[in-house]
Amino acid sequence: DLSGQVAVISGSTSGIGLALARAVAARGGDVVLNGLGDPAEIERTRAELEASCGVKVRYHAANMLRGEEVADMVAYGKHELGRVDILVNNAGIQHVESVEKFPADQWEKIIAINLSSTFYATRAAIPIMKAQGRGRIVNIASAHGLVASPFKSAYVAAKHGVIGFTKTVALELAQDNITCNAICPGFVETPLVQAQIADQARLNGVSKEVALKDIILEAQPTKRFVTVDELTGIFLYLVSDLGASATGASFSIDGGWTAR
Numbered sequence: 592d593l594s595g596q597v598a599v600i601s602g603s604t605s606g607i608g609l610a611l612a613r614a615v616a617a618r619g620g621d622v623v624l625n626g627l628g629d630p631a632e633i634e635r636t637r638a639e640l641e642a643s644c645g646v647k648v649r650y651h652a653a654n655m656l657r658g659e660e661v662a663d664m665v666a667y668g669k670h671e672l673g674r675v676d677i678l679v680n681n682a683g684i685q686h687v688e689s690v691e692k693f694p695a696d697q698w699e700k701i702i703a704i705n706l707s708s709t710f711y712a713t714r715a716a717i718p719i720m721k722a723q724g725r726g727r728i729v730n731i732a733s734a735h736g737l738v739a740s741p742f743k744s745a746y747v748a749a750k751h752g753v754i755g756f757t758k759t760v761a762l763e764l765a766q767d768n769i770t771c772n773a774i775c776p777g778f779v780e781t782p783l784v785q786a787q788i789a790d791q792a793r794l795n796g797v798s799k800e801v802a803l804k805d806i807i808l809e810a811q812p813t814k815r816f817v818t819v820d821e822l823t824g825i826f827l828y829l830v831s832d833l834g835a836s837a838t839g840a841s842f843s844i845d846g847g848w849t850a851r
């Protein structure tokens with residue numbers, strides 16, 4: 592039961608972030624949504640979530656490329672909904688290209704959105720959580736926070752960075768009843784991955800079907816996508832009171848990927 596709690600979730604207009612927002616709202620928690628997309632569609636999602644769950648759902652349009660806007664999103668949670676109990680740093684993008692051809696602007700964007708926004712949001716949330724005497728920070732890293740794949744240098748560097756940042760924050764807040772953990776999903780079928788099927792097919796000169804089975808799911812021993820419900824399970828544990836001693840850790844939900 593998350594009633595009375597407020598979750599701020601970056602990148603929650605789609606995919607994993609939206610699934611986690613639904614999980615919080617379904618358990619009675621209020622939510623600040625964030626992310627890119629068509630304003631009318633975002634407003635439909637917001638209103639539907641609010642009505643179906645009977646909770647307050649707000650939207651903040653912060654662009655994760657800009658630190659001040661990220662901090663503003665967290666402050667908005669406090670001003671608008673009264674508290675910030677749960678922060679989920681989830682927004683992320685991918686670009687698939689060899690290092691030698693990797694565009695500098697894509698490198699800078701991936702580091703800013705996937706790594707630096709986590710710093711800006713966390714820094715803004717800590718004083719609020721300290722004043723409340725409790726907090727839960729969940730960073731959506733990746734199996735690529737623990738191991739690498741070719742053609743994903745910026746993403747792999749950013750996600751390894753997220754795991755290092757997660758450990759540091761956990762140590763700093765260990766006596767403040769604020770935990771900070773990373774979830775490391777394997778491949779989950781979301782718009783982010785759909786785009787990669789085409790990229791991998793192009794880079795490897797194979798069909799999309801072959802790219803999916805032999806390249807994308809090659810590393811995932813279960814040979815199927817992780818589902819968003821499977822991620823929701825570990826997330827709900829981490830934000831619960833039972834998760835109080837789980838901090839500074841990375842939780843692999845990756846179909847066995849990093850066991851190899």
Ligand code: NAD
Nearest residue numbers: 602604605606607626627654655682683733778779781783
């Ligand atoms: P997605 O593309 O469905 O969602 C990404 C979200 O981030 C969207 O809401 C998008 O609007 C938002 N976003 C992107 N750029 C933004 C910006 N500049 N400012 C604000 N919001 C922005 O992708 P997803 O698969 O749900 O990914 C969510 C997280 O999970 C990412 O950090 C991703 O790296 C991670 N992840 C995904 C997978 C997977 O297989 N799908 C695996 C491991 C980790």
